[in-house]
Amino acid sequence: MTGEPPWVRLDPRMLLVHPLDELRKFIVPLAAAALFGASQGGGPYVAILAIVVPIAIGVVRYLTTSYRIADGRVELRRGLLNRQRLSTPVDRVRTVDLTASLIHRVIGLTTVRIGTGGAGNDDGDLTLDGLTVEQGRTLRATLLTDQRPVTEETAVQSPAAARFEPGWLRFAPFTSAGLAILGGLVGGGGQLLSELDLQVDLPAEDLAGLAAVVVAVGLLLLVLVLTLVGYLVANWGFTLRRDGDTWQVSRGLLTTRETSIDVERLAGVAVAEPPGLRLARGARLTAIVTGLGSAQSGSRVLVPPAPAAVVRVAGGAVLGSDEPLVAPLTPHGAAAVRRRWVRALGPAALVAALPALLVMVGGPGWLLVITVLVLLAGAGLAVDRVRALGHAVVAGHFVARSGSLLRHREALAVSHVIGWSFRDTWFQRRAGLTTLAATTAGGSGKVEALDVPVREAVGVAAAVTPDLVAQFTAGEPVHS
Amino acid sequence: MTELRDPAHRVSPRARTLWRLQSGIGGAVVVLGLVVAAATWREYDGRWWVVLVAAVLAAAYAVVVPQWRFAVHRWEITDTAVYTQRGWWARERRIAPMSRVQTVDLAEGPLDRLFGLTTLTVTTASAAGPLRVEGLERGLALQLSQRLTRNAEDAGGDAT
Known part of the structure; x- marks a missing residue:
């Protein structure tokens, strides 16, 4: 490269997008002003202002924003009064997302977000709002491959590791979003019902009953439709494919979003199987990306709720071996099982004792049903949690699974383990158990195996990082 | 093992x-x-x-x-790793390789200063929290932090 590369403006078509955007932001105050202004008789000025101001802001923003790649840094400058100059080294770039809202898509533009995974929330992110899709893709290729020379054949687009199928829609009601909506509606619906009851108790008892049923069915249908629409909007056209040195996830019906994850920063994956999804034989796949915390969760989705088999295949493709996701796990033994039971039944017993006490002091006998139900729920939870417990070291990955309501199986590449933590309470120590965690620079910062027998835990850590752990195992302390 | x-x-x-x-x-x-x-x-x-x-x-x-x-609090620093143990009811042992050490901090509160004690905090790239040794004598803590910084530099890399 000769001389300083010039500063480049964003795409001029942003002149169209910015005013529309500003208009959207100001729509409420503008409408209020227009109404107020009209009643005061100052109509034309307000209308002119409403058109001129957004356009002016858009033009200024277009004229004052420019970017360049120079000396191995991406630089962005923007602002008229408040001049801002953001710059980040290219080799710190961890993800490049292309997001296109509906407006952007209509005129063929995309927003490029360059993620550096800095500790500060979004401060580390450089956003270039408004490049052509072509420019965006080229920029992404430059940024993500600059770090290593790429051979030509890897540049050829490979077939997708996973691709959206309409049948996946059946998982929509089982996603956490679906359950949250359902919960909200049941809560709100209950209130609604009680109010309805008050109003319709005059005509006839059975009419009120009918109304309740109709409302309940209506609510259920509404939830179904909402979750389906939500799933479609977020995940329509989903594909996961390897492109050179990155994994690319693209999805979205209205706003399309293309996320790239640098292969070298992909520390591992997590398969999440909440109970709803498990019932429908579904699962979700996320990536553990070095330098990306769990806060930037949007960047980490590899496969949205989909058939478990598809998730395993995709995860296998990402990890380079499906062993970590399908291999049988080492169970944690009798002491760990006991601990799950005690921890599930203990709180349940406390809750269950209350109705039982009430019955003893003369409460109605049917309260005992609650006691039994709570205890059964606790037992169910314990059984499910026991079934989940397990860990393994297979195919160069540390694998751990736990949880019931939030069951997840995580596989972390051995080369991304940056330390260990053994955490145990007095009860755990007495049972000879410890919670083993491999720390890593991505995701929640660690992959945790709950209640592992102590010797087993040390064995696992030593198998994964022999040099590191061997010096601290029982024997002569090395004084230094 | x-x-x-x-x-x-x-x-x-x-x-x-x-x-x-x-x-x-x-x-x-x-x-x-x-x-x-x-x-x-x-x-x-x-x-x-x-x-x-x-x-x-x-x-x-x-x-x-x-x-x-x-009784629980203990620490050890070798040429290749930092090993700490802290807590009381819940005990936590942490091992971090020297090559993953990012920053080394020393902190003293007003009471700490009264006793001439220092808390040594060793951060790695993991969001799971730093390794910490509380109640080190000031001189020793200084010496350790210098040694850690030097070792971490020698180990190279960007510690992720």
């Missing part, structure tokens, strides 16, 4: 006194608050019993926990 041994070194014995003072002050503040409440709010006859129980609990905490904490 059997079990992990304890890290080689204890923290300064003065740390135990410091922790006693800290938990003593904390407990005294709570009990004092309760005394004031009991003196002003006269609805409940057994209120002085509550204060008494709280005072006994606070005293027990100030006696037992610092001792326990001191």
Whole structure:
């Protein structure tokens, strides 16, 4: 490269997008002003202002924003009064997302977000709002491959590791979003019902009953439709494919979003199987990306709720071996099982004792049903949690699974383990158990195996990082 | 491969006194608050019993926990790794390779300074939290932080 590369403006078509955007932001105050202004008789000025101001802001923003790649840094400058100059080294770039809202898509533009995974929330992110899709893709290729020379054949687009199928829609009601909506509606619906009851108790008892049923069915249908629409909007056209040195996830019906994850920063994956999804034989796949915390969760989705088999295949493709996701796990033994039971039944017993006490002091006998139900729920939870417990070291990955309501199986590449933590309470120590965690620079910062027998835990850590752990195992302390 | 041994070194014995003072002050503040409440709010006859129980609990905490904490707290730094152990009821052992050390911090609160003690914090790239050694003598802590910084530099890489 000769001389300083010039500063480049964003795409001029942003002149169209910015005013529309500003208009959207100001729509409420503008409408209020227009109404107020009209009643005061100052109509034309307000209308002119409403058109001129957004356009002016858009033009200024277009004229004052420019970017360049120079000396191995991406630089962005923007602002008229408040001049801002953001710059980040290219080799710190961890993800490049292309997001296109509906407006952007209509005129063929995309927003490029360059993620550096800095500790500060979004401060580390450089956003270039408004490049052509072509420019965006080229920029992404430059940024993500600059770090290593790429051979030509890897540049050829490979077939997708996973691709959206309409049948996946059946998982929509089982996603956490679906359950949250359902919960909200049941809560709100209950209130609604009680109010309805008050109003319709005059005509006839059975009419009120009918109304309740109709409302309940209506609510259920509404939830179904909402979750389906939500799933479609977020995940329509989903594909996961390897492109050179990155994994690319693209999805979205209205706003399309293309996320790239640098292969070298992909520390591992997590398969999440909440109970709803498990019932429908579904699962979700996320990536553990070095330098990306769990806060930037949007960047980490590899496969949205989909058939478990598809998730395993995709995860296998990402990890380079499906062993970590399908291999049988080492169970944690009798002491760990006991601990799950005690921890599930203990709180349940406390809750269950209350109705039982009430019955003893003369409460109605049917309260005992609650006691039994709570205890059964606790037992169910314990059984499910026991079934989940397990860990393994297979195919160069540390694998751990736990949880019931939030069951997840995580596989972390051995080369991304940056330390260990053994955490145990007095009860755990007495049972000879410890919670083993491999720390890593991505995701929640660690992959945790709950209640592992102590010797087993040390064995696992030593198998994964022999040099590191061997010096601290029982024997002569090395004084230094 | 059997079990992990304890890290080689204890923290300064003065740390135990410091922790006693800290938990003593904390407990005294709570009990004092309760005394004031009991003196002003006269609805409940057994209120002085509550204060008494709280005072006994606070005293027990100030006696037992610092001792326990001191028995648990240990550290070791080798050429290739940092190994710490802390906590009391819940014990946490952390091992971090030298090549993953990002920053080394020394911190002293006002009470720490009174005792000449320092907290050494070793951060890695993991969001799971840093390794921490409390109650090190100031001179030793300085020496350790210099050694850690030098070793981490030698290990190279961007520590992720």
